[in-house]
Amino acid sequence: MFALMLSMGVFFTSCRDTANENETDDMEMSDDMDDMDDMNEVENDIEQAADDTGDAIENAANETGGAVEKAANKVEDEVENNDDY
Secondary structure, three states: OHHHHHHHHHHHHHHHHHHHHHHHHHHHHHHHHHHHHHHHHHHHHHHHHHHHHHHHHHHHHHHHHHHHHHHHHHHHHHHHHHHHO
16 A cells, blocks of 8 residues: 555656656746847847947947038138238
């Protein structure tokens, strides 16, 4: 009788452990998918930040070039009008 109870206890415990292992595997796969989604979002955010940075640098370079050109034109105008003195 004791052997029967012991074997039944081991049987049910091992079945329950197997079910828990399957649930754990499913949960790990779900967590892995969530992690991959998070990584994709981070990758997209990094790409967007890089694009924004590139645009900002390009705009700054254009504005700087425009300012330098205006300054050069003013200097040229002053040099040409310098004969008035």
